[in-house]
Amino acid sequence: MKKTLITAAVALLGSSAALAEEPIILKVAHFWPPTAMSQQKVLEPWCAKIEQESAGRMKCQIYPAMQLGGTPPQLIQQVQDGVADIVWTLPGYTAGRYPSMEVFELPFMTNRAEPASRAAWHYYEQFGKEDFAKVKPLAFHVHDEGYVHNNKHPITKLSDFRGLKMRAPTRLTNKMIAAFGATPVAMPLPAVAEAVSKGVVDGYVLPWEVIPAVKLHEMTKFHSETDKSMPSLYTALFIVAMNPAKYDSLPADLKKVIDANSGADFSASIGKAWDVSAPPAREKAVERGNEFAMISAEELGKWRKVTDKLASSWVKEMDGKGYKGQAMLDTAKSLIQKYNAQ
Template sequence: MRKTLLALALAAGVTTPALAQDKTFDLKISHWVPASHPLQKALEDWAASVEKASGGTIKGKVFPAQQLGKAFDHYDMARDGIADVTYVNPGYQPGRFPIIGAGELPFLISDAKGGSEGLDAWYRKYAEKEMKDVKYCLAFVHTPSSFHTRTKKVVVPEDVKGMKIRPADATIANFVTLLGGTNVQSSAPEVRDIIERGVADGVTFPAGSLVLFGVDKVTKYHMDAPFYVTTFVFVMNKDKYNQMSAMQKKAIDDNCNTEAAGRVGEPWGKFEDAGVDKIKAEQGQEVYKLTPEQTASWKKASEPLFKTWADGVKKTGVDADAAMTELKASLAKYNALAQ
């Protein structure tokens, strides 16, 4: 029957890749930042591209702001089918995804677009092992970011001692502990509240998101340095993907690649970069850069994090040294390896 329909379609000059008998899918796409965040448009654009590639047989609706579930649960939501495609911060669950944690290491990634492409190209073979219970789509990063604090300026590593910091990810959490600080865990939408109430003294955040979430209203000191990035992934429910036809799977796969990772990372990077000037324009804010000597002290202090990452990766059976060499080579290829 399918061959007959295909022959009729070709004879009639029909060029759309979809055939009438392909099942239609309405994907629930979930994330946990506000609809005003650039990620909303990135996911809408991703869904539109998939719809076009599938000849209209795959449509997607984006659910922002934790409508379908908490930020920390988004990986499991995709695994369990609560949502079909989700936006995940692997660092929200320390120890669960040790390999991709390499992207969180300080002073490693210098650029959002190239960093997203370099990280994604490197991680693809490891995703099959580390995220095997979902359909891995792509990985990306935001622009390099750093500390924002309320009452105490953080200039050198020793300044973190005694402070309560909301870390961006598991690696930064380890760093805060290493430096004698205390971690305060919360999702991004909760950061303003915990700083305003004094539960935390500061946060590691990109500048644009700081303004978006209103955290600039409760912080004063802002380090302007390419200190760290946070890694993110889009993942898909594996059962939903496996129900699709070969043509439909190709429509997904063509939008789950390294080029697509760059398309997601680049506009977000520009959004975050623009936040620095917005903060500078506000009264009572101090935005400061690090001297070469101060930067060197941070790099020296962060060296144990590389060993911690390597030890975690070795437990998975992966050669950590080889993996790090591969990651640096991939970042260099996409002009995003920090100097």
């Protein structure tokens, strides 16, 4: 009898030890296909790094293409509610909910994504914490230069936008499209290919990397790029966010692993991944024989005069919501300039 009890106790202890060694699985959700750069060049290496630095005690289970259900605009709520432990999405998919970080989506704000993404994190630390108090941000970043793509005709001047229905990702990019004379149509990335194929929209604004990821290069005729001497026509702001309760549940040493792999450096590394992604993605459209146009610096100067009004109205809107609009705009520009120079 005593031997049986000892055997049972040993088995119980062994079982408890095994349970204690079970790794913590982080559910990571996003809207891109699994073949996209964002998963293969950013999320997968990041997950491998936290697994290595936690000695295998933390691992990711990645759910691409909205595999946990819902729509891309619901991702930020999913991480807040704990449906996912970590998400990667655009705050701008929920228009008006996170106004403090919108400043990075104003036209002609950025050049390269890497320095602008580092700037975005430091800007968040000054102005964005209240807006994002219900999630734990791990990174903020922007994509590289956004261009204009359509199926009607080459776009090289403002008048070329007239009569076009153009998709844009966020509130401010839609305002930009409207200011240019086109009809803006808001939709998240996964809906764009179908909208283009069915003629719901005539074109869209996107950076190069995502175009072959959703096969848009196969259904687009004309691509209009901007003179490199000018700032980017536009960019969009992204967040990698964690559920606060999940983070709080981690042991102190595992929290340190998450902390060491989030913040300004992680943000900048994502921006860098976008910067280097453009040439190979662009080549896909070249190989198909699509038509390319270059918008001159002189012409872009005219576009910039039009969009300067968007910045002024954004400042007034922020002031009306109790934010410090001009200080936010000035700080964003200053930080971008600072990190561009490094």
